[in-house]
Amino acid sequence: MTGNQDNFRTRVYGLVAEIPTGRVMTYGDIAACCGVAHAARIVGGLAHFGPSELPWHRVINRFGGLASGFPGGREVQSALLAAEGVECPDYIVSNFKELRWQPII
DNA sequence: CGAGTGACCGCAA
DNA sequence: ATTGCGGCCACTC
Numbered sequence: 001m002t003g004n005q006d007n008f009r010t011r012v013y014g015l016v017a018e019i020p021t022g023r024v025m026t027y028g029d030i031a032a033c034c035g036v037a038h039a040a041r042i043v044g045g046l047a048h049f050g051p052s053e054l055p056w057h058r059v060i061n062r063f064g065g066l067a068s069g070f071p072g073g074r075e076v077q078s079a080l081l082a083a084e085g086v087e088c089p090d091y092i093v094s095n096f097k098e099l100r101w102q103p104i105i
Numbered sequence: 106c107g108a109g110t111g112a113c114c115g116c117a118a
Numbered sequence: 119a120t121t122g123c124g125g126c127c128a129c130t131c
Contacts, residue, residue, distance in 0.1 A: 028114065039113090043113080060112095062114065068112055
């Protein structure tokens with residue numbers, strides 16, 4: 001890359017936008033992949049102000065559970081994941097370990 | 106410019 | 119094993 005690492009926020013948006021369908025990612029992994037390991041909170045903060053075009057519903061916490069504050073509620077997020085083939089029965093992704101996606105560095 | 110907040114995570118008792 | 123607390127970084131107002 002030639003450079004699109006303008007800001008941490010830019011990387012997060014680009015990375016979330018690259019998450020394939022049927023896959024999920026954790027806040028800690030996204031932050032660590034962007035270069036900051038202890039910035040999982042920031043990823044959530046950016047999501048609050050980030051573009052709704054990005055698949056934020058594919059972003060979950062470290063336990064594989066759906067996040068809070070999602071526009072609509074966790075039921076909407078779980079519905080979106082279910083529509084992509086991800087099973088989240090109690091608002092928790094069961095195969096979360098298997099669906100955990102990671103970019104190729 | 107400064108301060109506060111956050112859709113988190115890890116550790117300790 | 120479980121629960122509760124604090125810390126860390128970047129963004130926004």
